[in-house]
Amino acid sequence: MKYRSAFDIIGPVMIGPSSSHTAGAARIGRIARTLFEKQPKKAIVSLYGSFAKTYKGHGTDLAIVAGLLDFDTFDKRIPDSLAIAEKSGMEVIFQTEEAVPDHPNTVKINLFDNDNELELIGISIGGGTIEITEINSFKLKLSGDPAILVMHKDRFGIISYVTSVLAKYEINIGHMEVARKDKGETAIMVIEVDQKIADEVIQELRSLSYVSRVIRMVE
Numbered sequence: 001m002k003y004r005s006a007f008d009i010i011g012p013v014m015i016g017p018s019s020s021h022t023a024g025a026a027r028i029g030r031i032a033r034t035l036f037e038k039q040p041k042k043a044i045v046s047l048y049g050s051f052a053k054t055y056k057g058h059g060t061d062l063a064i065v066a067g068l069l070d071f072d073t074f075d076k077r078i079p080d081s082l083a084i085a086e087k088s089g090m091e092v093i094f095q096t097e098e099a100v101p102d103h104p105n106t107v108k109i110n111l112f113d114n115d116n117e118l119e120l121i122g123i124s125i126g127g128g129t130i131e132i133t134e135i136n137s138f139k140l141k142l143s144g145d146p147a148i149l150v151m152h153k154d155r156f157g158i159i160s161y162v163t164s165v166l167a168k169y170e171i172n173i174g175h176m177e178v179a180r181k182d183k184g185e186t187a188i189m190v191i192e193v194d195q196k197i198a199d200e201v202i203q204e205l206r207s208l209s210y211v212s213r214v215i216r217m218v219e
Contacts, residue, residue, distance in 0.1 A: 029067020
């Protein structure tokens, strides 16, 4: 894989012990929280491969829950995240899976709150680097860089409208993925960009026809 900086190799500032099992896990949890747009009432965390075998010893459970609480990788509260989650009213269930994943550090997170649900699958590649590979059955690739997620109806011209707004504000697109379940039904755009995205950009995107949700990822 291509490294963008030394921090992709040595990992981010973090609470240990492992960049892949702790920092990466925390980032996956935090992205799940961001996509859910609030703290869930219940989280089911399914661990695969190496995560399933070593999650307690390496603090992967603490890190994922810390992310769901919106803690950063260096937050000193990470070791107490399970207790904090319980006090805040968030139920967390961990389960280990026997299935062999494509990557050894794989986690599936299901979040619930009344009628809202989210399913996310992420992998921790190493050095704190992650990829989100699936959101609500949409296959994609999201690295955790500054990004926006656009949910919309699959209609002619929507991609052009969205990218035109970004061009208007001189926002450069580094990576973009588009997925849909069926023709004419719900579709999703994941757009990674090179700079922070201002509130006015988000509001203009939300005003577009057929766009139902615009979420700004953790930056």
